[in-house]
Amino acid sequence: MENTLNDALSLATDPPVVQQRPMLAMSGIAKWFGANQVLKGVSLTVAKGEAVVVIGPSGSGKTTLLRCINLLEDYEDGIVAVDGEPIGYFVDARGKRQRMGERDLAAAREHVGIVFQSYNLFPHMTVLQNIVAAPIRVRGIPRAKAEARARDLLAMVGLTDKEQAYPVRLSGGQQQRVAIARALAMDPKIMLFDEVTSALDPELVGEVLAAMQQLARDGMTMIVVTHEMSFARDVADRVVFMDGGLIVEEGKPEQMFTAPRTDRVRQFLKRYNDRYRL
Amino acid sequence: MPFDLNFLIRLIPALLEGAEVTVELAVLTMLICVVWGLVVALAQATPGPLSWIAGGYIQVVRNTPLLVQMYLVYFGLSMIGMGLSGFASGLLALCIQNGGYMAEIYRGGLQSISLRQYEAGRALGMRRWTLYTSVIMPQVVARVIPPLTNQAISITKDTAQVAAIAVMDIMKVAQVWVESSANTYDVFLGAGLIYLCLTTVISLGGRIAERRLAFAS
Numbered sequence: 001m002e003n004t005l006n007d008a009l010s011l012a013t014d015p016p017v018v019q020q021r022p023m024l025a026m027s028g029i030a031k032w033f034g035a036n037q038v039l040k041g042v043s044l045t046v047a048k049g050e051a052v053v054v055i056g057p058s059g060s061g062k063t064t065l066l067r068c069i070n071l072l073e074d075y076e077d078g079i080v081a082v083d084g085e086p087i088g089y090f091v092d093a094r095g096k097r098q099r100m101g102e103r104d105l106a107a108a109r110e111h112v113g114i115v116f117q118s119y120n121l122f123p124h125m126t127v128l129q130n131i132v133a134a135p136i137r138v139r140g141i142p143r144a145k146a147e148a149r150a151r152d153l154l155a156m157v158g159l160t161d162k163e164q165a166y167p168v169r170l171s172g173g174q175q176q177r178v179a180i181a182r183a184l185a186m187d188p189k190i191m192l193f194d195e196v197t198s199a200l201d202p203e204l205v206g207e208v209l210a211a212m213q214q215l216a217r218d219g220m221t222m223i224v225v226t227h228e229m230s231f232a233r234d235v236a237d238r239v240v241f242m243d244g245g246l247i248v249e250e251g252k253p254e255q256m257f258t259a260p261r262t263d264r265v266r267q268f269l270k271r272y273n274d275r276y277r278l
Numbered sequence: 279m280p281f282d283l284n285f286l287i288r289l290i291p292a293l294l295e296g297a298e299v300t301v302e303l304a305v306l307t308m309l310i311c312v313v314w315g316l317v318v319a320l321a322q323a324t325p326g327p328l329s330w331i332a333g334g335y336i337q338v339v340r341n342t343p344l345l346v347q348m349y350l351v352y353f354g355l356s357m358i359g360m361g362l363s364g365f366a367s368g369l370l371a372l373c374i375q376n377g378g379y380m381a382e383i384y385r386g387g388l389q390s391i392s393l394r395q396y397e398a399g400r401a402l403g404m405r406r407w408t409l410y411t412s413v414i415m416p417q418v419v420a421r422v423i424p425p426l427t428n429q430a431i432s433i434t435k436d437t438a439q440v441a442a443i444a445v446m447d448i449m450k451v452a453q454v455w456v457e458s459s460a461n462t463y464d465v466f467l468g469a470g471l472i473y474l475c476l477t478t479v480i481s482l483g484g485r486i487a488e489r490r491l492a493f494a495s
């Protein structure tokens with residue numbers, strides 16, 4: 001794990017030389033909601049072990065972009081690959097873009113963990129059942145092994161004593177940490193986080209961010225959409241700024257936050273600082 | 279009306295024999311419709327021609343009287359030379375109609391599940407079968423227990439209509455006894471009490487199931 005961290009750091013610091021294939025490669029993603037184009041040809045590459053934080057004003061397409069990665073949202077153009085394998089759409093022998101069948105899509109989705117703002121735990125299952133359901137039913141892992149792994153993950157997110165609890169009995173922060181553990185239980189190659197702390201009471205935000213920071217430290221490849229600028233500053237290898245369905249600027253956090261190249265980012269950060277006095 | 283112990287001693291076993299038929303009809307209808315209603319509901323939820331066939335079926339069976347459906351099955355099938363017994367006709371008609379009602383109950387249950395539950399399952403790599411069996415249906419079942427219990431009660435009461443096609447259920451037994459004894463009040467009081475016992479059992483069963491299946495409370 002330490003190696004992956006070092007890899008990530010070197011990848012983030014060195015200029016992109018000939019390197020191993022990226023963990024995530026999105027190219028030319030275009031998405032319309034009716035007549036409204038919300039993604040205007042977005043391309044984004046994330047290296048193995050890299051933590052990318054996506055920021056940008058409301059409605060700029062951050063959520064939509066994340067949801068396109070594992071085809072929770074369908075999109076009209078572009079392709080995505082995770083660790084070199086297509087997900088959602090692929091290009092066939094004649095160069096035609098084709099949507100994957102249900103079986104292939106499900107198999108591809110196993111490699112992408114996603115955590116939503118609204119937790120979306122399964123309310124009829126205990127914490128432990130939530131975590132082992134997909135490993136057992138989807139990957140066919142024996143129950144005992146799945147449960148052992150689930151307990152390790154619960155220890156990692158600090159919820160060892162809650163394995164028999166039902167989601168409604170947990171605080172928002174606890175539910176969100178279970179959701180993180182549930183996604184990790186599938187051993188994903190990349191984790192996507194969409195404003196996972198914005199529904200939480202302020203005093204619960206820290207525990208969730210801490211779990212995510214730990215994950216980044218352990219070398220997990222991740223994309224984090226967040227309004228928590230301090231998290232972006234402390235954890236991100238790279239910050240991506242989206243506006244109007246496009247990536248407007250990207251760079252290392254210290255550069256983005258102290259010397260943004262574009263006016264759009266400068267205005268966004270100023271508005272943000274005025275509001276939160278950071 | 280004079281209280282006639284002798285009469286009651288003969289009436290009660292006869293009514294209980296009818297009750298056996300009533301229970302058979304009600305239980306079979308419920309078992310079949312729990313499955314058939316789900317099939318119709320899932321068909322209706324599947325985009326395409328199946329959906330409007332299922333929708334049309336629901337509309338037709340819900341908006342015509344059970345008795346009419348029963349006569350159509352009983353006399354209609356015998357007209358084309360496929361006559362079924364009164365019991366089988368009654369059962370078929372009960373299933374046709376209640377399949378529609380059950381489908382509506384399931385539809386309500388399915389609609390009450392947030393799309394986010396589907397997304398959470400899909401994002402974990404679940405395919406349709408796994409998604410429905412481990413995520414969606416357990417939640418639907420927990421939610422439809424109260425309306426299904428009501429439906430089971432109404433099925434039990436509706437079985438009384440098979441008396442019209444000469445099936446010896448509680449109701450028919452009661453009618454026969456009334457004709458031969460003119461002791462109308464006692465006979466129907468007895469019949470009513472037996473129905474009440476049956477529906478009370480269903481209510482209690484439903485409440486137990488509800489408590490068993492209620493998660494996290």
Ligand SMILES: Nc1ncnc2c1ncn2[C@@H]1O[C@H](COP(=O)(O)OP(=O)(O)OP(=O)(O)O)[C@@H](O)[C@H]1O
Binds near residue numbers: 033038060062063
């Ligand atoms: N289901 C939908 N139907 C129609 N339009 C939608 C839908 N979802 C999102 N949009 C539109 O797409 C655009 C991008 O939305 P998206 O949710 O991706 O933005 P966001 O950057 O995540 O915003 P926020 O910071 O508020 O979460 C917005 O204009 C939004 O109104």
Ligand SMILES: [Mg+2]
Binds near residue numbers: 062064195
């Ligand atoms: Mg969003």
